[in-house]
Amino acid sequence: MTIDAYVLTDWFAEKARDLPWRRPDCSAWGVLVSEIMLQQTPVARVEPSWHEWLARWPVPSALAAATPADVLRMWGKLGYPRRALRLRDAATVIAEQHDDVVPSDVDTLLALPGIGAYTARAVAAFAYRKRCPVVDTNVRRVIARAVHGAGDAGPASNTRDMADAEKLLPADDEQAARMSAALMELGAIVCTARNPRCADCPVYDSCAWQLAGKPAYAGPAKPVQKFAGTDRQVRGLLLDVLRDTSTPVPKTRLDVVWSDAGQRDRCLDSLLVDGLVEQTTDGLFALPGEH
């Protein structure tokens, strides 16, 4: 089974959300910033931050000139703050080696920190309107259902998933870019993981999953990530303290956030290693680069 590109892109033109990074006047830098922020963070929480970032840092060189501390504060609670540092690192490379222009070539994009298989192709497709497969969790689910008739996508296989997506793209670059966006949008607002809105689906009639009677997902169980009590939670609590202070703090200020001293110290060490925290010469702790 396949997915009709005309039907899906027509649906996209009529029903897609009006997101700022999709507007024709949005820069490639704006697209890149959005893609990084959207890695594991929902659209609703990204949108306000995206506007603030683009207003403050409208070009890569502007972000490259900011301190990591400023960048981490602007990142706020979007989560996975290493993304913010890598985006700043990527901006530095773009400013210094690419004349402050976000690359359009997938392999060049892949060489930038924090940019992987998905983001590189998303920038090429959405910012530069290229025909290249864009595979995220939404596209994988849509293809699993509409094409393969499965209830959900199994474990990711980059090569296979990209080949599947590529087959769905029209030959024309612009039409292919629209198709890539439409596949993602369908997965995001109609063909959702839980409670898919099949009544609103533009390709319902040809959906292999629907035609098969919507069988339940039969593949291996997906690993569930715990959060409460993990290092991830503790690191978040430690960073929370440092984001909210303008001056370096003694370790005692960090010790109060978690009772397990061993875990607390391990997390602080890992934050130092990751470059998310810095220790001053007098032994105080702060976000990097603000003293």
Added chain:
DNA sequence: CATCCGTGGGC
């Protein structure tokens, strides 16, 4: 390939 890396909202 599995695991780790934050955070919050919906059901």
Added chain:
DNA sequence: TGCCCAAGGAT
């Protein structure tokens, strides 16, 4: 209410 999920990437 606990659990699942959200435009992934690096190791």
